[in-house]
Amino acid sequence: MAVTVETLVALERKITLTLSAAALSTEVETRLKKIAKTVKMSGFRPGKVPMNIVAQQYGYSAQYEVMNERVGAAFNAAVTEANVNVAGQPKINELESVAGSDELKFEALFEVYPEVTIKDLSTAEIQKYTSEVSDAAIDKTVAILQKQRRSFAQRGMDAGVEAGDRVTVDFEGKLDGELFDGGKAADFQFLVGEGQMLKEFDDAVRGMKPGESKTFPLAFPEDYQSKDVAGKTADFLVTIKKNEAPHLPEINDELAKSLGVKDATVAGLKADIRSNLEREVKFRLVNKNKVAVMDALIAHADLELPKTIVQSEVDRMVEGARAELKQRGIKDAEKAPIPTEIFTPQAERRVRLGLIVSELVKANNLQTTMEQIKAHVADLAASYEKPAEVVKWYMGDRQRLGEVDAILMENNVTEFVLAKAKVVPKSIDFDELMAQQ
Numbered sequence: 001m002a003v004t005v006e007t008l009v010a011l012e013r014k015i016t017l018t019l020s021a022a023a024l025s026t027e028v029e030t031r032l033k034k035i036a037k038t039v040k041m042s043g044f045r046p047g048k049v050p051m052n053i054v055a056q057q058y059g060y061s062a063q064y065e066v067m068n069e070r071v072g073a074a075f076n077a078a079v080t081e082a083n084v085n086v087a088g089q090p091k092i093n094e095l096e097s098v099a100g101s102d103e104l105k106f107e108a109l110f111e112v113y114p115e116v117t118i119k120d121l122s123t124a125e126i127q128k129y130t131s132e133v134s135d136a137a138i139d140k141t142v143a144i145l146q147k148q149r150r151s152f153a154q155r156g157m158d159a160g161v162e163a164g165d166r167v168t169v170d171f172e173g174k175l176d177g178e179l180f181d182g183g184k185a186a187d188f189q190f191l192v193g194e195g196q197m198l199k200e201f202d203d204a205v206r207g208m209k210p211g212e213s214k215t216f217p218l219a220f221p222e223d224y225q226s227k228d229v230a231g232k233t234a235d236f237l238v239t240i241k242k243n244e245a246p247h248l249p250e251i252n253d254e255l256a257k258s259l260g261v262k263d264a265t266v267a268g269l270k271a272d273i274r275s276n277l278e279r280e281v282k283f284r285l286v287n288k289n290k291v292a293v294m295d296a297l298i299a300h301a302d303l304e305l306p307k308t309i310v311q312s313e314v315d316r317m318v319e320g321a322r323a324e325l326k327q328r329g330i331k332d333a334e335k336a337p338i339p340t341e342i343f344t345p346q347a348e349r350r351v352r353l354g355l356i357v358s359e360l361v362k363a364n365n366l367q368t369t370m371e372q373i374k375a376h377v378a379d380l381a382a383s384y385e386k387p388a389e390v391v392k393w394y395m396g397d398r399q400r401l402g403e404v405d406a407i408l409m410e411n412n413v414t415e416f417v418l419a420k421a422k423v424v425p426k427s428i429d430f431d432e433l434m435a436q437q
Contacts, residue, residue: 003082011114011304013084016095017074017106024066024104031062075108087111088308114304116359124296124421129288129428133277137430141273145259146251152244160207161243163193167205168242173218173234180229187241205238213239260385276383284433286411293414294353296421301356305348313347314340357413366412368405376408 006014036054037047044050071092079086090110097104152166161167166189173183190196192205204216215237224230249255256269263271318338325333361367374395381390394400 003078005082005084008109011087011111011306013110013112015075015078015082015108015110017071017078017092017108019070019074019104019106021097021102021104024063024070027066027070028059028063031066032058035062071106074106078108079110085113087113087306088312111306111308113306114355116355117302118297118356118359119300119302121296121300121417121420122422124300124417126292126296126418126421126423127426128292128418128423129285129426129433131281131285131428131430131433133274133281134430137277138270138273141277142251142270146248146255147246149255149258150246150248152246155243155245157210159243159245160209161192161205161240162245163206164246165192166190166244166246167192167240168244169205169238169240171201171236171238173236175229175232175234180234182226183229183234183236201236201238204236205240208238208240210240210243213237279379279383281430281433284436286414288428288433288436289418290410290414293417293421294410297356297360297413297417298349298352301352303352303355305351305355309351310344310347313351314343317343317347357410360413360416361409364416366409366416368408368412372408372412373401373404376404 003015008014032051032054035058036049036051039049039054039058040046041049041053041057075090075092088111090108093107093109095105095107155165168187168189170186171184171188173180175183192202196202198218198220200216200218204214204218208214215235217233218236219233220226220229220231222231249258251266253265256266257264259269261269261272263269318340321338321343322333322336325336330336377391377394378387380394381387384390394404
C-alpha cells in the first residue's frame with residue numbers, strides 16, 4: 001500500500017500509520033513470557049512467577065516498549081518508502097480507534113529537509129584578507145619573551161614605585177567604614193601598570209616608597225565580579241612593604257637556549273618565532289576569509305529552515321551555556337534562567353550554513369581527503385614540543401578527527417567559493433589581525 005505524505009505548511013508533513021492491535025498484543029505477551037523465565041520475586045522460585053503477576057508488574061512497561069518500537073519501525077518504513085528526508089524527531093500522536101476495529105492509527109507530524117537553491121556565485125563580491133609577518137612583529141615577540149623572563153631586585157628605600165615594578169603591599173578596604181569580604185590582604189604582590197589591579201589602585205601606589213601608607217577612594221565598576229561592591233566606592237588604606245625593579249635578560253644566545261630553541265642562537269630564535277607567527281597568521285586568515293565566504297553564501301542561498309533542527313541547536317547552546325556557568329562555579333547553574341531566544345539568531349545561522357555547506361559539498365565533491373586531514377594535523381602539531389605525540393593524539397580519536405574533518409570541509413567550500421566569486425584583495429595589519437578574536 002502506497003504511503004501518503006500530506007504537506008501541511010512549508011516543511012511540515014504528516015503521515016498516518018496503522019498497526020494491528022492483535023499483533024501488538026501478541027508481541028507484548030511474548031515479551032512478558034520471556035521476562036517470566038528470569039524474573040525474581042519474593043515468595044517464588046526464579047522462572048515460577050505466575051504470568052498474571054508478571055503482567056501486573058511488567059505489563060505497562062512491556063506494552064510501552066513494544067508500542068514505541070513498532071510505531072518507530074512503521075514510521076521509518078513509511079518515510080523510506082515515500083523517499084522522504086526527515087529533519088529532526090517526529091511528533092507521533094495516537095488517534096481515536098474505531099469501535100470493534102483491530103487497527104490502531106497514529107499521526108506522525110514531522111519536518112523534511114529543505115531544497116537549497118544557491119544563486120550564481122560569480123556575482124558574489126568577497127574580500128579576501130592577506131597579512132605579512134614583519135621584522136617588527138618578530139622583534140615585538142622577542143621583547144615579550146624577554147619580559148617574561150625578567151628578574152626583580154629590590155629598589156633603594158628612597159626610590160618611589162614606577163610602572164613595571166613588583167610591589168608587595170598590605171591593604172584594607174572599607175565600605176561606609178566597614179570591612180568587606182576580600183577587601184583586606186597582607187603581603188600582597190602585584191606588577192604595577194600591567195592591569196592586575198584596578199586603575200585607581202594601580203595609580204595610587206605609584207611614587208610611594210617602602211614604609212609609606214596612603215588612603216584613597218576606589219570606585220568599583222558596575223560590572224565588577226563581586227556583586228557586593230560592584231558600582232560602589234570604597235576607602236582603601238595601602239602600605240608599601242617592598243618595591244622591586246625589573247631587570248630584563250639580554251637578547252643573546254643564552255636567552256634562546258633558555259627558551260628551548262633547537263638552534264640556540266638569536267637568529268635561530270627569530271626564525272622559530274617567524275615560523276610560529278606565520279602558522280598562526282595562516283590559521284587566522286583562513287578563519288577570517290571563511291567568515292566572509294559564509295556571509296556571502298547566506299546572501300546567495302534560498303532555503304526554508306526546519307524549526308526542529310533550529311530548536312535542537314538552541315537547546316544545545318543553552319546546555320553549553322549552563323555547562324560554562326557550572327565551570328565558573330555558579331551555584332545551581334542547571335536551574336539558572338536562560339532566555340532561549342537570545343540564542344535563536346545564532347542557531348538559525350548555524351543551521352542555515354550547515355545546510356548550504358552540505359549542499360555545496362555534495363554537489364561539487366568537496367569532501368575532505370585523508371591526505372588533507374594528515375597535513376592539517378601535522379600543521380597543528382608543529383608548534384608543540386613533541387609533534388609526533390600530538391599527531392598520535394589526534395589520529396587516535398574519531399571525535400577529534402571528526403572535528404578536523406568538519407573544519408577542512410568548510411575550508412574546501414571556502415576555496416571553492418573564492419575560485420568562483422569576484423575576489424577583492426584586502427591587506428590587514430599584523431597587529432590588527434592578531435588582536436581579533
